[in-house]
Amino acid sequence: MNKFDSVGWSIWITVIALGGVVFCLYVLFSQLKGQPKKGETISETGHAWDGITEYDTPLPRWWVSMYLILSAIALAYMFLYPTLGSYNGLLNTNQAKEVLLAQEEIEARVQPVFQTYADMPFAEIANDEEARAIGQRLFLNNCAQCHGSDAQGSPSFPNLTDKSWLWGGEPEQILHTITEGRRGIMPAHNAMMTPAQASEIAQYVRSLNNLAHDQTRVVPGKKLYDQFCVACHGAEAKGNQMLGAPDLTDNNWLYGSSEDSIVYGIMNGRDNQMPPQKDHLSPEQIRVLAGWVWGLSNAKQ
Ligand code: HEC
Numbered sequence: 001m002n003k004f005d006s007v008g009w010s011i012w013i014t015v016i017a018l019g020g021v022v023f024c025l026y027v028l029f030s031q032l033k034g035q036p037k038k039g040e041t042i043s044e045t046g047h048a049w050d051g052i053t054e055y056d057t058p059l060p061r062w063w064v065s066m067y068l069i070l071s072a073i074a075l076a077y078m079f080l081y082p083t084l085g086s087y088n089g090l091l092n093t094n095q096a097k098e099v100l101l102a103q104e105e106i107e108a109r110v111q112p113v114f115q116t117y118a119d120m121p122f123a124e125i126a127n128d129e130e131a132r133a134i135g136q137r138l139f140l141n142n143c144a145q146c147h148g149s150d151a152q153g154s155p156s157f158p159n160l161t162d163k164s165w166l167w168g169g170e171p172e173q174i175l176h177t178i179t180e181g182r183r184g185i186m187p188a189h190n191a192m193m194t195p196a197q198a199s200e201i202a203q204y205v206r207s208l209n210n211l212a213h214d215q216t217r218v219v220p221g222k223k224l225y226d227q228f229c230v231a232c233h234g235a236e237a238k239g240n241q242m243l244g245a246p247d248l249t250d251n252n253w254l255y256g257s258s259e260d261s262i263v264y265g266i267m268n269g270r271d272n273q274m275p276p277q278k279d280h281l282s283p284e285q286i287r288v289l290a291g292w293v294w295g296l297s298n299a300k301q
């Protein structure tokens with residue numbers, strides 16, 4: 001790190017770094033003074049314990065030499081490499097520049113690989129062994145933390161391996177989802193209905209999926225559904241991919257099928273976000289990913 005916002009910090013770091021070495025040398029030489037020369041009788045410190053007496057002998061010469069050599073190496077390092085504040089060192093190395101150069105080099109090596117997929121149809125990407133390996137690696141690095149390493153999702157994170165899609169399962173739709181991100185918003189209905197009414201709607205929704213339900217409450221539930229929910233989920237409750245409103249008849253659940261979960265969603269709403277990836281993945285990478293995700297439910301193999 002040799003980038004500082006102000007000259008003050010640069011001087012501060014330089015003083016501490018050089019001062020550290022100077023201080024160590026000062027301590028060393030202060031200890032060399034007043035010690036008996038060779039041939040002089042060795043004096044005692046006056047400390048004795050259990051018949052063992054502590055002598056006041058000179059510091060061993062090998063130790064003093066090692067100390068001096070290490071200090072010299074430290075000083076040499078500081079002047080060769082960027083250690084002293086914003087000084088780049090005699091070798092003029094610049095780590096930030098090196099990282100950039102290395103990144104450009106990798107980019108240049110990787111770009112042609114991705115270029116081959118830029119015009120490849122999605123169906124081919126999904127069935128191309130190399131493309132699939134790249135897609136999976138990209139997925140594990142960028143998506144698995146939310147969608148799971150097997151892409152099967154978890155509550156609130158959609159499963160990407162089935163044919164049930166919030167925003168559409170055509171390759172172009174998936175590409176759009178990954179590039180721009182998505183936000184699924186279902187408004188809260190707690191100001192418009194009672195929990196008992198929400199529970200009636202839940203009976204109706206569960207009945208659409210052949211899940212256990214109270215038959216007597218399905219009809220009033222459907223009435224309320226037609227009043228509050230059709231606009232987004234549709235008259236047939238098949239959902240609307242323009243809004244990311246899920247199909248409520250495919251027994252495939254983002255939040256769970258229990259009455260409690262459905263009632264909670266109706267009363268409190270849902271707000272769920274898939275972050276856009278265009279800022280940190282290239283269009284070619286996203287294309288390979290989209291082909292790979294599409295392939296999870298469509299590939300031949
Ligand atoms: C921070 C968590 C997070 C990350 C990271 C993330 N996603 Fe998502 N993704 C979500 C959520 C949440 C949704 C559901 C959005 C909604 O409810 O409308 C979603 C939705 C999707 C969908 C739409 C599913 C459907 O049914 O229409 C796809 C496709 C998708 N993600 C792919 C990816 C890929 C590929 C990556 C990696 C580049 C990725 N996601 C990274 C959270 C994430």
Ligand code: HEC
Pocket residue numbers: 166183184185186187189201205225228229230231232233243244245246248252253254255256262265266270271272
């Ligand atoms: C303004 C549009 C809108 C309205 C009105 C609306 N919903 Fe939703 N609903 C959504 C969206 C969008 C999602 C997906 C939320 C997400 O991505 O997390 C959703 C999710 C759900 C889910 C979760 C499904 C799952 O897979 O877990 C249920 C159940 C649901 N809605 C039922 C209802 C019912 C019942 C009503 C009527 C009381 C209703 N919705 C009204 C848009 C709407």
